[in-house]
Amino acid sequence: MPALRAVILDLDDTLFDDGACTRAGLAAVAAGHGISHWAPEELFARHAQHIRDIDPLLFRGEVSAHGARVLRFTRQLTDLGAPQPDGEAATLTYRAAYRGAWTLLDGAPDFLRELRARGLRTAILTNYVREVQREKLSHFGLDQWVDAVLCIEDVPAPKPDPRAYQAACAALAVPPPEAVMVGDSWTNDVEGARAAGLRAIWLHRGGQRAPDPQVPQSDTLAGVLPLLD
Known part of the structure; x- marks a missing residue:
């Protein structure tokens, strides 16, 4: 060899x-929308699935990194039953908490x-x-x-x-x-x-x-x- x-x-x-930072970001999004009926690991698993679904769009250049995040959190909030899913606002909340937990x-x-x-x-x-x-x-x-x-x-x-x-x-x-x-x-x-x-x-x-x-x-x-x- x-x-x-x-x-x-x-x-x-x-x-x-990244796992710990992601959990911090998701917790901030859930708290900001008054959502408590999903366990943290359920939030994490669903978020991971949205990443897997959206990543091909990012890799092909069909969405920007920010656009991928907005789409991801629009879908995540829809899953959570948010009445008016604002993916842009959720992205800002998530990124601030995620970066704060680096x-x-x-x-x-x-x-x-x-x-x-x-x-x-x-x-x-x-x-x-x-x-x-x-x-x-x-x-x-x-x-x-x-x-x-x-x-x-x-x-x-x-x-x-x-x-x-x-x-x-x-x-x-x-x-x-x-x-x-x-x-x-x-x-x-x-x-x-x-x-x-x-x-x-x-x-x-x-x-x-x-x-x-x-x-x-x-x-x-x-x-x-x-x-x-």
Whole structure:
């Protein structure tokens, strides 16, 4: 097996705690509309489904990132039974609470610093828009520890399309067999990466075992480091 030269990382729920921030935003929207008959996890699951439904429109350029959010919350409020669903106002409420809850997952800065100390090239590969993802990295100072950031505007197609991982490898000037993809999504960060010729490590914090036992996995970023040796 070729020596490992590069680590490509997902961002949301890999380095950045997107789940916690999303829950904070949804709670603010529900409170602002006096909605209490949906459990938080129901709100989260329905919101995630709306993202999956709307993302193809965003990826094809049929809606802007803001337009996707407005559509998402118009649908979410309709689900919740709001009499006059105002997706624009809900988007502003959500974004303020979401951004106010920004936090990194444990060990993210130390993990990136260690990769740099080992001489490994690093990239962020994310299926979201540049404006938001680069702001997150800059806000926490993580951008100084990565060599490339590829958002949805920077790749020919989103993960799990092989071209996304190939673009990240090209940005780091390494062939796919010399790179590993690390992330929390089995489909986007493991299956897609392996199909493109990269290695993969599944970062799963829920205690679930990997569908394929040959894929190394960890429930912490610190636990990923020994898997790179």
